[in-house]
Amino acid sequence: MGLLLAAELRLAGVDVTVLERAAARSPHSKALTLPPRSLEVLAMRGLAEPFLREGEPVPTGHYGGLPVRLDFSVLDTRFPYTLVLPQLRTEQLLEERLRAPGGEIRWEHRALEVRQDADGAEVDVAGPDGTYTLRAVWVAGCDGAGSAVRTSAGSGLPRHRAPREGRGTADARAAAGAIAGDPDRMRAVTARPTTAHDGWTGRRTVLVRPDGHVAWDAALSTT
Ligand SMILES: Cc1cc2nc3c(=O)[nH]c(=O)nc-3n(C[C@H](O)[C@H](O)[C@H](O)COP(=O)(O)OP(=O)(O)OC[C@H]3O[C@@H](n4cnc5c(N)ncnc54)[C@H](O)[C@@H]3O)c2cc1C
Numbered sequence: 001m002g003l004l005l006a007a008e009l010r011l012a013g014v015d016v017t018v019l020e021r022a023a024a025r026s027p028h029s030k031a032l033t034l035p036p037r038s039l040e041v042l043a044m045r046g047l048a049e050p051f052l053r054e055g056e057p058v059p060t061g062h063y064g065g066l067p068v069r070l071d072f073s074v075l076d077t078r079f080p081y082t083l084v085l086p087q088l089r090t091e092q093l094l095e096e097r098l099r100a101p102g103g104e105i106r107w108e109h110r111a112l113e114v115r116q117d118a119d120g121a122e123v124d125v126a127g128p129d130g131t132y133t134l135r136a137v138w139v140a141g142c143d144g145a146g147s148a149v150r151t152s153a154g155s156g157l158p159r160h161r162a163p164r165e166g167r168g169t170a171d172a173r174a175a176a177g178a179i180a181g182d183p184d185r186m187r188a189v190t191a192r193p194t195t196a197h198d199g200w201t202g203r204r205t206v207l208v209r210p211d212g213h214v215a216w217d218a219a220l221s222t223t
Contacts (some may be wrong), residue, residue, distance in 0.1 A: 003097075004097075005140055005142060006098050006103055007094060007097040007101075010098060010101045016103055017136070018098070018103065018104065019125060019134075023108045026088070030087050032087070033058070033061060033083060033084050034090065035063075035083075055083035056085075057081035059073040110126045111124075111125055111143060112124040112126055113148065113152050115152070116139075120136055120138070121139045122135050123135075
């Protein structure tokens with residue numbers, strides 16, 4: 001969210017500062033797919049092509065681990081599928097878009113608190129060399145589920161414990177030759193039902209990259 005917004009603002013000539021509390025991009029992916037609406041939004045900004053080139057379209061999939069398989073092929077959209085592409089690649093492609101017009105990310109800079117006044121806002125930031133305060137006309141709270149920025153602004157999200165359902169995502173490497181198929185394409189294999197660890201039963205999506213790297217996404221349910 002923050003990368004896309006920052007890239008768009010930068011393209012419009014706005015001076016943007018992106019703060020990221022992590023020291024580097026995580027090699028592990030949470031999201032493994034881009035649903036139709038996300039692809040439509042990227043296409044609106046002329047951005048869909050590199051994602052479509054790398055991703056693997058899969059016509060059905062789960063949403064949020066719900067025990068109902070969604071059929072994207074019936075949707076009235078240019079993208080009637082969910083595109084399997086690890087979040088790591090999504091973020092890297094968006095970062096390229098940000099860097100092209102000169103945008104930068106300040107890694108290891110954590111937003112602590114935001115104060116708003118009549119002319120803009122101030123952000124207290126903890127960086128590797130200590131804390132400092134940034135002044136900006138606008139501050140966008142794109143800092144994820146537990147957003148410090150949105151909490152400062154009084155618009156943090158109330159949290160609810162999910163019903164009795166588990167969810168797991170793992171990255172793994174397949175043994176050489178263990179995976180048959182077209183080596184030039186990333187392959188997505190979906191299977192259900194399957195039995196996963198700890199006695200959970202549910203659906204499983206296995207994503208295989210040409211280099212044999214497997215990102216495994218499991219939506220698990222006790223039912
Ligand atoms: C297991 C799992 C699987 C998922 N699968 C899918 C899927 O298949 N398809 C899909 O569309 N969505 C999926 N999602 C949801 C998707 O990952 C999120 O909707 C998406 O990452 C939200 O993007 P965001 O930019 O709002 O937040 P994030 O991706 O969380 O990015 C927020 C960034 O802000 C940084 N940050 C946090 N606090 C601060 C701070 N105080 N100062 C500076 N930086 C800070 C974080 O380090 C992070 O880099 C999944 C989520 C999970 C957990």
